[in-house]
Amino acid sequence: MTAYKEMLAKAKYRLRGHLPETIGTGIEQMKNGDLGALPDIYGTGAIIEDFQELISKELGKEQSVFFPSGTMAQQIALRIWSEEKCLKRVAYHPLCHLEIHEKDGLKVLHQIKSVLLGEPDRLFTLEDLRKMKEPVSCVLFELPQRELGGLLPEWEELVAMTSYCREHDIFTHLDGARLMEVLPFYGKTAAEVCRLFDSVYISFYKTFGGITGAMLSGKKDFIDQSKVWKRRHGGDLHHLYPYIISSRYCYELRKDKMAEYWEGAKAYGEMLGSLPGVRIVPKVPVCNMFHVHFEYPVSRVERALMQVMKKNDLALFGAITAIDLSRSKSEIWIGDSFSLVDETLVRQGIELLEEELKRE
Amino acid sequence: MTAYKEMLAKAKYRLRGHLPETIGTGIEQMKNGDLGALPDIYGTGAIIEDFQELISKELGKEQSVFFPSGTMAQQIALRIWSEEKCLKRVAYHPLCHLEIHEKDGLKVLHQIKSVLLGEPDRLFTLEDLRKMKEPVSCVLFELPQRELGGLLPEWEELVAMTSYCREHDIFTHLDGARLMEVLPFYGKTAAEVCRLFDSVYISFYKTFGGITGAMLSGKKDFIDQSKVWKRRHGGDLHHLYPYIISSRYCYELRKDKMAEYWEGAKAYGEMLGSLPGVRIVPKVPVCNMFHVHFEYPVSRVERALMQVMKKNDLALFGAITAIDLSRSKSEIWIGDSFSLVDETLVRQGIELLEEELKRE
Numbered sequence A, B: 001m002t003a004y005k006e007m008l009a010k011a012k013y014r015l016r017g018h019l020p021e022t023i024g025t026g027i028e029q030m031k032n033g034d035l036g037a038l039p040d041i042y043g044t045g046a047i048i049e050d051f052q053e054l055i056s057k058e059l060g061k062e063q064s065v066f067f068p069s070g071t072m073a074q075q076i077a078l079r080i081w082s083e084e085k086c087l088k089r090v091a092y093h094p095l096c097h098l099e100i101h102e103k104d105g106l107k108v109l110h111q112i113k114s115v116l117l118g119e120p121d122r123l124f125t126l127e128d129l130r131k132m133k134e135p136v137s138c139v140l141f142e143l144p145q146r147e148l149g150g151l152l153p154e155w156e157e158l159v160a161m162t163s164y165c166r167e168h169d170i171f172t173h174l175d176g177a178r179l180m181e182v183l184p185f186y187g188k189t190a191a192e193v194c195r196l197f198d199s200v201y202i203s204f205y206k207t208f209g210g211i212t213g214a215m216l217s218g219k220k221d222f223i224d225q226s227k228v229w230k231r232r233h234g235g236d237l238h239h240l241y242p243y244i245i246s247s248r249y250c251y252e253l254r255k256d257k258m259a260e261y262w263e264g265a266k267a268y269g270e271m272l273g274s275l276p277g278v279r280i281v282p283k284v285p286v287c288n289m290f291h292v293h294f295e296y297p298v299s300r301v302e303r304a305l306m307q308v309m310k311k312n313d314l315a316l317f318g319a320i321t322a323i324d325l326s327r328s329k330s331e332i333w334i335g336d337s338f339s340l341v342d343e344t345l346v347r348q349g350i351e352l353l354e355e356e357l358k359r360e
Helices: A003-010 A023-030 A046-059 A070-084 A105-110 A126-131 A155-167 A179-186 A190-194 A220-233 A241-254 A258-273 A298-312 A343-358 B003-010 B023-030 B046-059 B070-084 B105-110 B126-131 B155-167 B179-186 B190-194 B220-233 B241-273 B298-312 B343-358
Strands: A063-067 A089-092 A113-116 A138-142 A171-176 A199-203 A214-218 A278-281 A289-294 A320-322 A328-333 B063-067 B089-092 B113-116 B138-142 B171-176 B199-203 B214-218 B278-281 B289-294 B320-322 B328-333
Touching: A003 A298, A023 A241, A023 B023, A023 B241, A046 A063, A046 A190, A046 A199, A046 A214, A046 A241, A063 A070, A063 A220, A063 A241, A070 A089, A070 A105, A070 A138, A070 A171, A070 A199, A070 A214, A070 A220, A105 A113, A105 B105, A105 B220, A126 A155, A138 A155, A155 A171, A171 A190, A179 A190, A179 A199, A179 A258, A214 A220, A220 B070, A220 B105, A241 B023, A241 B241, A258 A278, A258 A289, A258 A328, A258 A343, A298 A320, A298 A328, A298 A343, B003 B298, B023 B241, B046 B063, B046 B190, B046 B199, B046 B214, B046 B241, B063 B070, B063 B220, B063 B241, B070 B089, B070 B105, B070 B138, B070 B171, B070 B199, B070 B214, B070 B220, B105 B113, B126 B155, B138 B155, B155 B171, B171 B190, B179 B190, B179 B199, B179 B241, B214 B220, B241 B278, B241 B289, B241 B328, B241 B343, B298 B320, B298 B328, B298 B343
Parallel strands: A089 A113, A089 A138, A138 A171, A171 A199, B089 B113, B089 B138, B138 B171, B171 B199
Antiparallel strands: A063 A214, A199 A214, A278 A289, A289 A328, A320 A328, B063 B214, B199 B214, B278 B289, B289 B328, B320 B328
């Protein structure tokens, strides 16, 4: 572990995410389960079925299935839609999780090709869908677009794009890992957003802060098929209850806090926006997430942030990653920690960061 | 849940397995972790790496990787060996887990064909290997052969078969889901058995009684590749610590109890062996597992067993499954429960079972 990450783990105040999680924190969450109840067994049992039903209702979908990971859930969704159309080609954004974070599982395990829509530095649009040259079985939408700092299309554009797909007999899948986070921006319920899509995946360990776990939702026949694929992938685990209890607890704890987190993101983004050599992406956050781009290399940013931690016991960001040798970036998402830090301390921290970044 | 299964869950005395597990039992196991420690994150961190190292040492292998399931671990092992040989064909027993319990994941996700060695009702032999007509990249051995009541080849036969593979440039993989259970029969250490195989998988939720989890072990290069495939399968979970803590705790708790469990299986098998219409497979258990075949349909066996539970509060078996309309079977594995039941009560239960089975 680097010196920066070690200091991060110990900082008293932090602006990103929730309070630091230890193994004990997760086990505490699990105590909220019905301890006398029987475990789920290979995807069956009240503890898993009840939670699946709860989420189905929330998303307005017929059925849902709990998965150990979104990687597994989404590959499977795209496989089912590809088989339905006898066409192993799907379209998504160039920085889609399946394209850049899954070691090409979709291509290698499922032989599904991808069409990249639009450009890496912007959202894809209706125009991009219209310009697609090859037929696809499914378009994957990601709300918010994580690699673009949680960017979102306007509601009308989103409706136009999903309508276009329906009219052209293309299935729509929603990567809604952070779906609940965008509801305040759209002013819609989860069901209203999900109505636009044939299938939806949500995650329980992003803003919800659960240990691990995901849900895939859609029509009954789709979910029945997804259970077969879950077995094939090796995801039909003996017991999933540690993840289910933690997911459900954190879901209920935080699902109504997204507007508050978004306010935090806007306030923090504004405070950071005037720093020289620092750019907020997007300029005004549309959910509880944004990215910070630095015109400085990782080492310089980390050194400056370590000074802030030393003086104020305050972690302004999380991990800093390189864009190239001279530039770097960081991802902010607002959770429970932000509101625990006094604004004066944040401003002091940002001032010191500005000074420290100037040093060669 | 059937009336039989409901009674099973409540019986005070039971001969199969450990004490009934509730969600609370699992969470109790987890408290044995270092609660102040940081979680593992996507397969890294001390909590996962330490356990992997411990098992590598125990099995005498260079490296290990913790998997959420054996289904995932074994498909991946066979994929790696198939790619190594540029040959997507492997051989295993007709009742191999991959052939009958995984919805053809190996074939559908990995396009690997299977050659079935020997016959469903016996172990495969050196002779069967010699008679193989098609080349294969890998032979999967299962010790003990679960679907045959935990049957084992003699040590000399096992050595001859794995030597044959090595001489013919065929990789060997061990499905050792219940590997520790067979060490007393062979009088060998785990490392002495594993030395015969290029890769090994063991499970932590069979006799060990952990919540969920598996380990895949082999040479460094093999394990490095398996981590890439784990990501592709969607098995590189955010946190695995609930499973890791439980697996490690149960592994240490029970790994030296296998000889005792085996003694229990032999004693119980002998008591059951003289029941009319009942056959023990194998005749004398070679590990803590055996199967019981009934010349009666499921309904009759369940009805008889419910009478025993009613009178003696004793569950003689677990689930009863149909062989065909007139015959059925049950799988026994001996764990912690067996030694808590007085022999007199067992004999009374078996006597009553005999009487009840006779009733039309």
